[in-house]
Amino acid sequence: xxxxxxxxxxxxxxxxxxxxxxxxxxxxxxxxxxxxxxxxxxxxxxxxxxxxxxxxxxxxxxxxxxxxxxxxxxxxxxxxxxxxxxxxxxxxxxxxxxxxxxxxxxxxxxxxxxxxxxxxxxxxxxxxxxxxxxxxxxxxxxxxxxxxxxxxxxxxxxxxxxxxxxxxxxxxxxxxxxxxxxxxxxxxxxxxxxxxxxxxxxxxxxxxxxxxxxxxxxxxxxxxxxxxxxxxxxxxxxxxxxxxxxxxxxxx
Amino acid sequence: xxxxxxxxxxxxxxxxxxxxxxxxxxxxxxxxxxxxxxxxxxxxxxxxxxxxxxxxxxxxxxxxxxxxxxxxxxxxxxxxxxxxxxxxxxxxxxxxxxxxxxxxxxxxxxxxxxxxxxxxxxxxxxxxxxxxxxxxxxxxxxxxxxxxxxxxxxxxxxxxxxxxxxxxxxxxxxxxxxxxxxxxxxxxxxxxxxxxxxxxxxxxxxxxxxxxxxxxxxxxx
Numbered sequence: 001x002x003x004x005x006x007x008x009x010x011x012x013x014x015x016x017x018x019x020x021x022x023x024x025x026x027x028x029x030x031x032x033x034x035x036x037x038x039x040x041x042x043x044x045x046x047x048x049x050x051x052x053x054x055x056x057x058x059x060x061x062x063x064x065x066x067x068x069x070x071x072x073x074x075x076x077x078x079x080x081x082x083x084x085x086x087x088x089x090x091x092x093x094x095x096x097x098x099x100x101x102x103x104x105x106x107x108x109x110x111x112x113x114x115x116x117x118x119x120x121x122x123x124x125x126x127x128x129x130x131x132x133x134x135x136x137x138x139x140x141x142x143x144x145x146x147x148x149x150x151x152x153x154x155x156x157x158x159x160x161x162x163x164x165x166x167x168x169x170x171x172x173x174x175x176x177x178x179x180x181x182x183x184x185x186x187x188x189x190x191x192x193x194x195x196x197x198x199x200x201x202x203x204x205x206x207x208x209x210x211x212x213x214x215x216x217x218x219x220x221x222x223x224x225x226x227x228x229x230x231x232x233x234x235x236x237x238x239x240x241x242x243x244x245x246x247x248x249x250x251x252x
Numbered sequence: 253x254x255x256x257x258x259x260x261x262x263x264x265x266x267x268x269x270x271x272x273x274x275x276x277x278x279x280x281x282x283x284x285x286x287x288x289x290x291x292x293x294x295x296x297x298x299x300x301x302x303x304x305x306x307x308x309x310x311x312x313x314x315x316x317x318x319x320x321x322x323x324x325x326x327x328x329x330x331x332x333x334x335x336x337x338x339x340x341x342x343x344x345x346x347x348x349x350x351x352x353x354x355x356x357x358x359x360x361x362x363x364x365x366x367x368x369x370x371x372x373x374x375x376x377x378x379x380x381x382x383x384x385x386x387x388x389x390x391x392x393x394x395x396x397x398x399x400x401x402x403x404x405x406x407x408x409x410x411x412x413x414x415x416x417x418x419x420x421x422x423x424x425x426x427x428x429x430x431x432x433x434x435x436x437x438x439x440x441x442x443x444x445x446x447x448x449x450x451x452x453x454x455x456x457x458x459x460x461x462x463x464x465x466x467x468x469x470x471x472x473x
Contacts, residue, residue, distance in 0.1 A: 086466075135423075139420045139423055142416070142419075142420040143420055143421075145416065146413075146416040146417045146420065149413055149416050149417075150403060150404070150413060150416075150417060153404070153407050153413055154406065154407065156406075159406055159470060159471075159473065162470040163403050163406070163467060163470050163471060166403065166463055166466050166467045166470070167403055167417060169463070170399060170421075170463050171421070173459070174421050174424075177424050177452070178420075178421070178423055178424055181423065181424035181427045181428065181448075182423070182427065
């Protein structure tokens with residue numbers, strides 16, 4: 001049986017097409033992302049009212065949950081791309097996975113860092129071993145680092161792609177298990193502000209900048225991802241004619 | 253099933269012919285367990301508090317020692333490639349190798365644990381639960397270690413990296429295992445964490461060999 005794949009699927013497997021697509025998307029993602037970052041920051045850090053309980057300190061809520069969310073999204077993007085790359089042997093999908101990993105690791109680290117900064121004034125400690133979400137973020141960071149370490153250990157890029165793809169897929173099966181198992185501990189963490197059963201536990205004037213920041217972080221993530229992807233494509237296809245033409249060398 | 257038995261019997265025979273290597277994880281386990289009282293304090297009450305965690309972590313670390321024996325030898329002499337080429341599904345053969353690994357590495361370790369637990373003042377009433385929890389965790393642990401070995405099969409020196417890959421994934425086992433042990437020390441019902449360990453084992457046995465077989469195939473290309 002032959003499976004008919006839609007045309008865009010083939011196009012998304014072609015490095016020059018994706019490179020140019022990224023070129024067209026990047027200014028928009030970058031510009032809107034940065035503008036939203038600026039708007040959200042000013043709104044959240046200056047205009048939004050202070051919290052009645054945490055006072056001014058709570059304002060890190062406009063940064064911290066977003067970094068954690070991007071870290072997790074990066075892992076999912078990485079694993080899905082890796083799985084697509086493994087199944088259809090799409091080199092470009094592997095390139096996406098490789099591009100997502102360092103960004104995810106960095107945002108996960110930022111989530112831990114901003115969480116520590118937030119924890120000091122509110123919980124009285126930078127780090128609390130007993131808190132499930134801190135532990136989950138730390139383990140997520142280790143998964144990213146393990147992925148990057150395994151990738152770095154291979155000389156052969158093609159092999160590295162496919163081996164790390166298996167690791168990413170195994171990891172993504174394990175992430176929910178790790179998540180719920182660490183939830184077993186008594187949590188010090190405040191529960192999710194946004195996804196509460198009774199609707200968001202935030203007033204509207206706090207919620208709007210919060211959502212703006214989530215959107216801004218998401219757009220910025222995809223901007224970074226596409227830029228990294230372009231670099232990765234150039235590295236992988238360095239000898240191709242279209243790249244020589246791109247950098248103005250002309251075909252030999 | 254014939255393939256499974258054949259591979260299992262062969263791996264066990266090979267393992268017992270190099271029996272001195274079998275002792276390495278056991279010796280390592282004993283050393284790690286000895287270091288903790290030296291580093292902390294030998295007071296009975298404190299030993300009991302840390303004992304559960306020390307035993308579990310030491311078991312996990314020791315199981316990593318034997319992973320070179322899992323695929324390395326077979327990859328070097330080419331018998332693993334013969335297994336890939338043979339018409340039998342590689343997942344079955346891989347599962348047999350994982351079982352063999354669990355039998356020769358983890359089972360002796362688990363036999364050693366009750367004695368060490370006794371020296372850490374863990375009440376003997378909790379020992380059956382401790383051993384049961386370890387037995388339930390063993391399949392998952394073996395699958396994870398084998399996966400680490402399979403992912404690094406194409407690397408000259410993969411040993412150092414496997415810990416980075418495998419240990420974060422063992423955290424659920426550690427949480428449920430130590431929880432079961434602690435509950436049983438306090439005389440509380442332990443069914444919930446034990447059932448969860450069993451569920452993880454079922455998941456690992458059914459899905460793990462697929463991932464391991466895929467990694468072996470890629471690694472030997």
